[in-house]
Amino acid sequence: MTFAAWSERLMSMSDEVWARHANPWSGWSRLTILPLLALSLWSRVWLGWGALLPLALTLAWVWLNPRVFPPPRDRSSWMTRGVLGERIWLDRAAHPLPPRLVAACHALTVLSALGALAMAWGLIRLDAFWTVAGMAVAMLAKLVLVRLMVVMHDRITGVRRNTS
Structure with missing residues (x-):
């Protein structure tokens, strides 16, 4: 089982949940997750074990986010096309995708993971530079990945849009 399939199963992403997650408000509001995670983990400095509360609230937001918005009109x-492209990506065995697009998606996933590791290092050491730099790399790589998911969606569905 791939990490993506494992995380999709962990998040209980049914067809109904994916339909709700395709709402652009869901996609854009997910950008709050890494900053909230960083803040909740950093808050251990001020809150001690009380930092588990903001951490639990952040993790609840991760799970609730794709469920709280209605399906898009x-x-x-x-962003909707990006989320729908992510669904295509997760089911890529059923869709012929250009090898360069697949390679770019893998590279961006690795770059995002490296950013997340740098952020984690910063959070462990309470180093603001590594925390913010890692978060920035992870988030920017994820946004470029969403751009590729839009391209993927538009190619598979035959949609022709100006996505610049």
Whole structure:
């Protein structure tokens, strides 16, 4: 089982949940997760064990986010197409994807993971530079990955849009 399949199962991502997650508000509000995670972990300095509360709230937000918004009224939004592209990516065995696109998605996933590791290092050492730099790399790589998911969605569905 791949990490993506494992995380999809952990998040209980049913067809209904994916439909809700395709709402652009869901996609854009997920950008709050890494900053909230960093802040909740850093808060151990001020809150001690009380930092488990903001951490639990952040983890609850991770799970609730794809569920709290209604399905989008239409599927033309950039973020909606990105989420729908992610669904295609997760089921890529059923879709012929250009090898360069697949390689770029893998490279961006690795870059995002490296950013997350740098962020984790910063959080362990309470080093603001590594925390913020790692978060920035992870988030920027993820946004470029969403851009590739939009390209993937548009190619597979035959949609022709100006995505610049």
